[in-house]
Amino acid sequence: MNRGYNVAQFFPAMFFIGTDGGGEAYALNVSGTAGAVFEVPFIGLPCDARMIADSFESFVSGAKLDPDFVNE
DSSP: OTTTTTHHHHOTTEEEEEEOSSSEEEEEEOSSSSOOEEEEESSSOGGGOEEEESSHHHHHHHHHHOTTGGGO
16 A cells, blocks of 8 residues: 555655545554554645544554544
8 A cells, every 4th residue: 555655755754554445544653753643635745644543552442432533
């Protein structure tokens, strides 16, 4: 996925980990910070990324509790 969407070129601080099946990707911030999870539009800029969890663990925990938490 990351190679196919040229993530390293267009979103150098992100590593895509999945999608919502539509126009959004889920990505980890790999710039040396705490590993926050972001929702990133496939057609957009890095400034369009929106943090949805402060860590992968909280992302997974939130998904288990409420499958719609990423759509808030």
